[in-house]
Amino acid sequence: MKLGIVGLPNVGKSTLFNAITQAGAESANYPFCTIEPNVGVVAVPDDRLDKLAEIYTSKKIVPTAIEFYDIAGLVKGASRGEGLGNKFLSHIREVEAIVHVVRCFENDNVVHVDGGVGPLRDIETISLELIFSDMEMLERRIQKSQKAAKTDKAIAAEVEVMKKVIAVLEDGKSARVLDLSDDEKEIVKSFNLLSSKPIIYVANVSEDDLMDDGNTNPHVGTVREFASTEDAEVVVVSAQIEEEISQLDPEEKKEFLNDLGVEKSGLDKLIQASYKLLGLMSFLTAGPMESRAWTIKVGTAAPQAAGKIHSDIERGFIRAEVIAFDDLMAHGGSMTSAKEKGLVRVEGKEYIMKDGDVVNFRFNV
Numbered sequence: 001m002k003l004g005i006v007g008l009p010n011v012g013k014s015t016l017f018n019a020i021t022q023a024g025a026e027s028a029n030y031p032f033c034t035i036e037p038n039v040g041v042v043a044v045p046d047d048r049l050d051k052l053a054e055i056y057t058s059k060k061i062v063p064t065a066i067e068f069y070d071i072a073g074l075v076k077g078a079s080r081g082e083g084l085g086n087k088f089l090s091h092i093r094e095v096e097a098i099v100h101v102v103r104c105f106e107n108d109n110v111v112h113v114d115g116g117v118g119p120l121r122d123i124e125t126i127s128l129e130l131i132f133s134d135m136e137m138l139e140r141r142i143q144k145s146q147k148a149a150k151t152d153k154a155i156a157a158e159v160e161v162m163k164k165v166i167a168v169l170e171d172g173k174s175a176r177v178l179d180l181s182d183d184e185k186e187i188v189k190s191f192n193l194l195s196s197k198p199i200i201y202v203a204n205v206s207e208d209d210l211m212d213d214g215n216t217n218p219h220v221g222t223v224r225e226f227a228s229t230e231d232a233e234v235v236v237v238s239a240q241i242e243e244e245i246s247q248l249d250p251e252e253k254k255e256f257l258n259d260l261g262v263e264k265s266g267l268d269k270l271i272q273a274s275y276k277l278l279g280l281m282s283f284l285t286a287g288p289m290e291s292r293a294w295t296i297k298v299g300t301a302a303p304q305a306a307g308k309i310h311s312d313i314e315r316g317f318i319r320a321e322v323i324a325f326d327d328l329m330a331h332g333g334s335m336t337s338a339k340e341k342g343l344v345r346v347e348g349k350e351y352i353m354k355d356g357d358v359v360n361f362r363f364n365v
């Protein structure tokens with residue numbers, strides 16, 4: 001689960017990324033995560049784990065995590081190989097979703113690469129590089145496929161979709177705005193286009209704009225308007241404040257947020273939006289050793305969910321004993337009393353997991 005942070009120079013990417021690495025999850029818990037200087041691992045906040053840990057007197061809480069990849073160095077002309085252009089674009093290709101940081105704060109001491117603050121122009125500058133790169137790739141691919149398309153129906157269908165995508169790109173729009181059938185979507189997925197990757201826009205504001213979620217900052221309004229054309233979410237953040245927050249312990253953080261008049265930190269909002277964007281959800285396990293959240297895609301069946309914990313559990317899967325977190329809480333956290341009420345379900349191989357399922361897997365070794 002990797003998201004790439006992009007944006008023009010001086011918009012606050014590194015500041016946000018620093019906040020991410022400082023808030024960073026304990027990496028020992030996440031052997032699957034990449035440990036590289038430009039990758040930050042953050043825990044996905046989940047209050048349910050604290051409650052479970054209390055009930056089960058767990059020694060440890062292990063939240064699930066996502067990775068943010070700092071993709072710095074985009075300049076105009078990247079798609080033509082300027083600056084670190086090609087390297088930059090290949091890094092974007094590796095991530096599952098894009099976090100596009102847009103500067104919405106005014107500060108005369110921080111130079112803007114293109115003059116003044118102009119979110120729409122900034123978004124377009126970055127988007128166009130991705131669009132150009134996609135266009136070039138698709139055009140090459142069409143050329144190569146043209147002959148085979150005459151005799152191969154599948155390839156002909158591919159070429160048709162490519163033409164449809166190109167028409168949108170030529171209009172200066174990202175491929176993600178396309179309205180496609182399910183079959184077409186599958187085909188587009190196979191192209192791994194940059195401009196079709198799911199995206200979140202981060203409006204980076206100054207401290208004063210936090211309290212009303214950027215509602216009185218016209219730049220934020222511009223970002224929201226643009227994002228709505230792509231059905232994308234906007235998260236309002238002050239990277240500078242996030243950097244400060246990331247150095248606080250949980251109690252201090254609460255107080256600080258209180259003083260700012262906000263409920264959640266921008267980073268927590270971003271993490272939650274990212275999780276949703278990727279179509280992810282969590283199931284939970286709890287015991288005296290640890291209370292833990294596990295990430296799965298929405299629609300995952302019980303055995304594959306078990307496989308997240310260990311491949312042996314998936315292989316030897318017998319059944320899952322499941323209770324919804326809310327049902328457990330409604331019974332004061334008592335498994336026994338919930339069981340008496342028949343709220344602990346026994347589920348088989350076909351069961352599709354739900355967010356917040358507290359699970360015990362039974363399996364053959």
Ligand code: GDP
Nearest residue numbers: 009010011012013014015105110205238239240
């Ligand atoms: P990058 O080039 O996109 O990585 O930008 P940086 O994170 O290095 O930020 C550029 C400058 O903007 C730095 O001097 C930051 O301190 C400043 N900056 C970043 N975020 C904010 C913010 O939310 N508010 C204000 N006022 N300044 C910020």
